[in-house]
Amino acid sequence: SKYKVGYFVGSLSSTSINRLLAQALVRLAPPELELSEIPIKDLPLYSQDYDADFPPVARTLKKSIAEVDAILFVTPEFNRSIPGGLKNAIDWASRPWGKNSLARKPTAVIGASPGSIGTALAQQSLRGVLCFCNAPLMNTVEAYIQFKPGLISADGQVTDPSTADFLRNYMNEFHAFIVRVLTVLPRTP
Ligand code: FNR
Numbered sequence: 001s002k003y004k005v006g007y008f009v010g011s012l013s014s015t016s017i018n019r020l021l022a023q024a025l026v027r028l029a030p031p032e033l034e035l036s037e038i039p040i041k042d043l044p045l046y047s048q049d050y051d052a053d054f055p056p057v058a059r060t061l062k063k064s065i066a067e068v069d070a071i072l073f074v075t076p077e078f079n080r081s082i083p084g085g086l087k088n089a090i091d092w093a094s095r096p097w098g099k100n101s102l103a104r105k106p107t108a109v110i111g112a113s114p115g116s117i118g119t120a121l122a123q124q125s126l127r128g129v130l131c132f133c134n135a136p137l138m139n140t141v142e143a144y145i146q147f148k149p150g151l152i153s154a155d156g157q158v159t160d161p162s163t164a165d166f167l168r169n170y171m172n173e174f175h176a177f178i179v180r181v182l183t184v185l186p187r188t189p
Helices: 017-028 056-066 084-093 120-132 161-184
Strands: 003-009 033-037 070-074 107-113 144-146
Touching: 003 017, 003 161, 017 033, 017 070, 017 107, 017 161, 033 161, 056 084, 070 161, 084 120, 107 120, 107 161
Parallel strands: 003 033, 003 070, 070 107, 107 144
Antiparallel strands: none
């Protein structure tokens, strides 16, 4: 059967290499996965003051998460952690108390950086956050993508065959993980 996967891009940059990576993953995903972006850029900074009455943009975020079977995080590393915009989106999604949208939602993390550790520390930091949010998280395959100019074309084609194979396998593994999690957990929490 088909599974809906929402993806977050942790970057707000108009020239984001992580959005490019996300586009490549959409192309390389197995046919069972239907990917769509869940946008985060218009969310205000979260405050508990909003808990009594979430603004429409935050309601839309939570509805978008509820409507998908799984979430993929495609994120840069900022100062050895995740960008504030992505953390803000997760904080919104996790609230109000008792209505955590990420609970029991299968997730995976991936990211690209020009640096040689390829967002490893951002991903480790994100894993801790998702763990606390009670989101089942794919342990392996890990994917730390060192981005070199031209690795992914403007229309999302991966130019290096071994990287394409690696990313295709990553998405196949994520599909298998989603199937495993949804076998034991309800599809809509
Ligand atoms: C960075 N960059 C970066 N890279 C990295 O590998 N580790 C890091 O800790 C940081 N820190 C960092 C902080 C801030 C504020 C910026 C703007 C950038 C570089 C970063 O990987 C590069 O700008 C990427 O292009 C960001 O990803 P997007 O926005 O292109 O997807």
